[in-house]
Amino acid sequence: MTLKLGRHEFADDATLMMAIVNRTPDSFYDRGATWAEDKAFERVAHVVGQGAEMVDIGGIKAAPGAEIDAAEEKARVVDFVARVRESFPGLVISVDTWRASVGAAVCEAGADVLNDAWGGADPELADVAAAYDAAIVCTHTGGVAPRTRPYRIEYDDVVAAAIADTVAYAERAVAAGVSPASAIIDPAHDFGKNTFHSLELTRRLGEMVATGWPVLVSLSNKDFVGETLDLPVGERLTGTLAATAVCALAGARIYRVHEVVETRQVVDMVNTIAGRRLPARAIRGLQ
Template sequence: MAAPDVDLQTSLRPSAPELPDPPDRLRLGHRTFPRTQPLVMAIVNRTRDSFYDAGATFDLGPALERVAAVAADGADIVDIGGVKAGPGDVVDEAEEIRRVTGMVAAVRASHPELVVSVDTWRSSVAREACRAGADLLNDVWAGHDPELAGVAAEFDVALVCAHTGGLAPRTGPFRTGYDDLLGDVVGGVVGLARTALAAGVASDSIVLDPAHDFGKNTWQSLEVTRRLDELTGLGWPVLVSVSNKDFVGETLDLPLDQRREGTLAATAVCAWHGAQIHRVHDVAGTRRVVDFVAAVRGDQPPARTVRGLA
């Protein structure tokens, strides 16, 4: 008897914890979006040592100017961070709160149409940010602070559940290895989502993030991009953050200031695979890319159609 066809990789993959049926909408604080609507999240760093802009928006004035510019370029969300993701200056909780909360309040007052996200792994910072008006907690460090999900539930805001492969905050990967990378990604973020649901976070306010480069080398970030449909296929909203990252630079052997085309190519692949939120530096370029991909996918109509009709 012939052996049955078996996908060995799939058969060996550990099964992820189950989630309830995915929601048919995405609610980020005061805004609700259809699941087919691509969203652009603009990065605004209140740090002196950010890897990309080298502190250009550390001061409040330039940071607010950046928000006004990205809103004009088509951003739906602004992601405010007070601590560099990688190794760098020591920033305690009090200083992170100082950098973030005033900015959140100012953006909420000046741009009520924008979703305000805060990039933090600390529940104390998250609580003060929510009091200031944040709609979304972008926890890129995979639930390192177990109380953060409870803060999201307390204030009825959205929460990002990310995969880092067990990496501690502000550390870099070293000789990372996975028996099945996407199995680990899916299992990790689904487990965090279940924890969030148990803490009381609303099911329509949970976002999954494979976290390119976090706990991953370049080969692994490329694999996450190539196989992203295995995560989006769960039906839950997925955020990707590929903008100018090292896997883009290493793949093309380009320095930080020459990674725009590679970033947009990675963005297009992720959008085709169904990622809904795109965290970026280049808002205008990303807006065009994700809107075009959405039209190709049939998720939204072209902005104008006159060719062959007039």
């Protein structure tokens, strides 16, 4: 199935890099490096130059912290989305929000995708995506409230739970009017999960791919990587890329990343080994 992301379409064998752009002063990874609008815009230009097909703009960090209401979230992202849309018409713009009111405002400004990292906490977000012909990312969070950390969450089978919840969300979105080509599922590593849950989801990601819905993975510098290797945030790239390779072999389509070039090379290499992509050139032994 062709992947339809707002005004953009991609072939069913395309893999996409979704570069993270945080309009927050307190991101766990960049520590506010793109909090200033011009710095965030520089980040967009940089990742576009690196080949990212998408950006994911967020106005609130996922972790607990200062309360950010809908008005403040809009102030951080709406005008910025409009600026990016005007400057990069060929770029897919995603906004990381769970609020329907914010979703409507960013779609008015030119967003193509609503990345609901909190698994339908606001059920009206799917209606917004349908109204604006936008795509929606349907995540699995185990029912945790937005911006809360999981605590002793248990699953009989975390992969089965992730499939059931994300597929149900995608089906609800389609019933609301979202195009079937515009609903994406995401196991949401770390969200509502401990490290063992995230590792199992990575190992068995092929079961999510087998549902037929395009799968997005957000692995970059996550805690499950840090805990597995006992490494702080700034030293998790190698572990992130190892997890990326496993997900690429399973058939994930979209990769939400901090490091675009490194992730693209891993995904392309894995997909070429898997026979889904031709080498960029193959002259060894032929000339």
